[in-house]
Amino acid sequence: MRQFITDVVKGLTSLIYPTQCLGCYKGGSSLCDDCALYWTYQPSIVQKIPFPIYAIAPYSIEVSRVVLLAKENGNVQAQSMLATAIAQLLASATPQNFKECFLVPIPSKRSSIRRRGEKFLIPILSEVTKIMSSKSETHYSVAEILEIQRSVRDQSGLTSKERVANMKSAYRVKLPVKSEKNFAANPVIIVDDVITTGSTMASAYRALKERNLTVIAGAAACASPARIPIR
Numbered sequence: 539m540r541q542f543i544t545d546v547v548k549g550l551t552s553l554i555y556p557t558q559c560l561g562c563y564k565g566g567s568s569l570c571d572d573c574a575l576y577w578t579y580q581p582s583i584v585q586k587i588p589f590p591i592y593a594i595a596p597y598s599i600e601v602s603r604v605v606l607l608a609k610e611n612g613n614v615q616a617q618s619m620l621a622t623a624i625a626q627l628l629a630s631a632t633p634q635n636f637k638e639c640f641l642v643p644i645p646s647k648r649s650s651i652r653r654r655g656e657k658f659l660i661p662i663l664s665e666v667t668k669i670m671s672s673k674s675e676t677h678y679s680v681a682e683i684l685e686i687q688r689s690v691r692d693q694s695g696l697t698s699k700e701r702v703a704n705m706k707s708a709y710r711v712k713l714p715v716k717s718e719k720n721f722a723a724n725p726v727i728i729v730d731d732v733i734t735t736g737s738t739m740a741s742a743y744r745a746l747k748e749r750n751l752t753v754i755a756g757a758a759a760c761a762s763p764a765r766i767p768i769r
């Protein structure tokens with residue numbers, strides 16, 4: 539009986555939410571074998587200076603669809619994909635010899651938060667910290683300490699030079715007074731969904747350095763040479 543009910547529920551759910559690959563819309567599973575391949579790459583360093591930035595999935599249309607679903611539609615499965623990829627990257631690529639490490643998200647623009655109804659990186663990063671608690675000795679926590687201090691243009695149509703100018707002094711750091719010492723004592727990893735030219739990460743890095751925080755790495759789910767709409 540129980541099995542029967544489970545099957546009926548499953549059947550109904552698939553009628554309401556037909557299972558379809560998030561990357562290529564093929565029916566069957568939420569990520570087909572071909573699209574899953576993109577998310578199982580070895581993390582690689584996409585930029586070294588002034589700090590190493592790692593990414594896991596190389597850019598493809600199928601990858602960008604998952605990113606946009608996580609970002610613009612709050613799709614839970616897509617958010618989970620990104621969380622798993624970022625956790626994989628942290629576990630295998632970034633230094634592990636710390637007791638504590640802060641994951642600092644790149645802040646979303648206020649208009650994007652209004653449109654999406656949430657800061658899309660936050661549920662992803664809280665899932666990352668959960669995954670990491672079973673994978674690593676390091677205790678990861680999410681620290682929303684970056685704030686936008688100057689409005690920036692949408693980066694998607696800009697050249698890399700324009701991006702650097704656009705992102706200059708874009709962020710400031712707001713530390714909770716009580717935990718200022720704790721932040722100074724522990725390393726920080728800046729996290730974003732996509733890295734394109736690195737200008738956003740570089741700007742965040744400068745703001746964190748100004749407050750003497752130790753940035754050990756940047757991490758992005760996907761490395762994109764193309765201009766997909768970013769935040």
Ligand SMILES: [Zn+2]
Binds near residue numbers: 562563572
């Ligand atoms: Zn697919």
